[in-house]
Amino acid sequence: MKTIVMTGGTRGIGYGMAKAFLARSCNVAISGRTPEAVAQALARLADPGPAERILGVPCDVRDFAQVQGLWERCRDHFGQIDIWINNAGTGGEHGKIWEASPESARQVVETNLLGTIFGSQVAVRGMLDQGGSDLYLMEGGRDSPDCCAGGCPATWDGHHGSGYRPIPGPPPGLGTREKGVQHHCRYC
Numbered sequence: 539m540k541t542i543v544m545t546g547g548t549r550g551i552g553y554g555m556a557k558a559f560l561a562r563s564c565n566v567a568i569s570g571r572t573p574e575a576v577a578q579a580l581a582r583l584a585d586p587g588p589a590e591r592i593l594g595v596p597c598d599v600r601d602f603a604q605v606q607g608l609w610e611r612c613r614d615h616f617g618q619i620d621i622w623i624n625n626a627g628t629g630g631e632h633g634k635i636w637e638a639s640p641e642s643a644r645q646v647v648e649t650n651l652l653g654t655i656f657g658s659q660v661a662v663r664g665m666l667d668q669g670g671s672d673l674y675l676m677e678g679g680r681d682s683p684d685c686c687a688g689g690c691p692a693t694w695d696g697h698h699g700s701g702y703r704p705i706p707g708p709p710p711g712l713g714t715r716e717k718g719v720q721h722h723c724r725y726c
């Protein structure tokens with residue numbers, strides 16, 4: 539039985555993935571910024587459940603300590619984490635960029651970029667400790683035909699989370715395949 543942990547998951551794609559994983563007999567952990575949203579999502583997922591395969595942990599991905607806490611809580615609860623999905627993200631305010639508030643812009647960058655980096659740092663360290671697993675990233679765009687063609691050569695500078703063009707080159711910080719950690723972006 540595989541254990542899947544995702545950032546976000548109180549609604550949207552993450553919530554849908556949680557339901558799908560549960561239906562495939564996986565353990566699933568979801569998260570979100572507030573205990574209330576997590577509890578509401580958990581209650582919906584618990585029917586049909588089964589509840590014992592679901593865990594909900596409040597976690598704001600903009601805070602490294604909370605992301606580390608998410609890993610540790612899920613590992614302690616389920617024993618091992620097989621798949622970590624950096625799913626939490628936001629598009630910010632709808633409308634024109636020059637009309638968006640500074641706080642909205644900050645939230646987009648911190649959630650999508652910093653949150654994805656924190657999630658990857660925490661997950662890869664934990665995976666290396668436990669001897670492998672899979673890491674998925676929901677952010678980013680396929681701006682280059684090179685992307686993922688030879689093992690996702692994009693770098694943090696351009697690809698994951700920022701929406702800018704990926705920078706081709708050797709796999710950077712996520713070049714951990716040889717140690718059993720597989721990295722997938724949403725186009726892999």
Ligand SMILES: NC(=O)c1ccc[n+]([C@@H]2O[C@H](COP(=O)([O-])OP(=O)(O)OC[C@H]3O[C@@H](n4cnc5c(N)ncnc54)[C@H](OP(=O)(O)O)[C@@H]3O)[C@@H](O)[C@H]2O)c1
Nearest residue numbers: 546547548549550551552570571575598599625626627676
């Ligand atoms: N929808 C699309 O067409 C699309 C396309 C490509 C990629 N994506 C990416 O796929 C992911 C999911 O998209 P979606 O459409 O499902 O988004 P969504 O419906 O807006 O859901 C976002 C999820 O992320 C959580 N979240 C937001 N900020 C967070 C934070 N700071 N810390 C922790 N959790 C946070 C939200 O939980 P709370 O609000 O409860 O905190 C919610 O569960 C995002 O990363 C998005 O960029 C979406």
